[in-house]
Amino acid sequence: METRLLAQRAAVEASIQEALDRLRLLDTTIERLRKDEKQMNYDVTIKTLPERQVASVRQILPCYDREGDLWHIFVRETALLHIQDGDPALCISVYHDGEYKEADVDVEIQKTVKGTYPDTEHVKFKTIPPVTVASATFQGPYRQIGEVNQAVASWVEDNGYAFDGLFFNIYHVSPHETRNPEEFVTEVCYPVRKR
Known part of the structure; x- marks a missing residue:
């Protein structure tokens, strides 16, 4: 009798383990669907940005929210240079740490320019080579940026591409153009x- 009960117990344990495995599979599938749903909200494209002349300011900032400090330095130090915007006129931020950090972030801002200008104390003028990027454009507050970064990074990994440089943002409409x-x-x- 004990042998039979032990056999039944083993069968029940096997059934429980099977059910736990199915639950884990369902949880993984649900998580993947959620991830794919988020990614579908952003249209990722491959494009090449041409070579461009930029004015650049790079510093270590206490946090990402202080990026505006770099733009203030840029405006202050280039006011008397009468800089002509590049074509297209792009405002870019490059993140030199290569990963998200909570503090002491290495950020560079760039604005495309036409012509040549002398460097200032903090503003350096340089040529940026062409670069092929995977990109996604979104409208709305910057709090979405983490989700968009995840969507683009996942798309890169899932579509036969490899990362090949520092990620950056292009601000097509920024606080400079609107307060909303x-x-x-x-x-x-x-x-x-x-x-």
């Missing part, structure tokens, strides 16, 4: 190459 965060238009870009 719902009107901001930002493009998240990851330099890539085919695997």
Whole structure:
């Protein structure tokens, strides 16, 4: 009798383990669907940005929210240079840490320019080579940026590309043009190459 009960117990344990495995599979599938649903909200494209002349300011900032400090330095130090905007006129932020950090972030801002100008104390003029990027553009507040970064990074990994440089954002409509965060238009870009 004990042997039979032990056999039944083993069968029940096996059934429980099977059910737990099915639950884990369902949880994984649900999580993947949620992830795919988020990614579907952003249209990721591959494009090449041409070579461009930029004015650049790079510093270590206490946090990402202080990026505006770099733009203030840029405006202050270039006011008397009468800089002509590049064509297209792009305002870009490059993140040199290569990953998200809570503090002491290495950020560079760039604005495309036409012509040549002397460097100032903090503003450096340089040529940026062409770069192929995977990008997604979104409208609205910057609080979405983490989700958009995840969507683009996942797309890169899932579509036969490899990361090939520092990620950056292009601000098509920024606080410089509007005070309404719902009107901001930002493009998240990851330099890539085919695997």
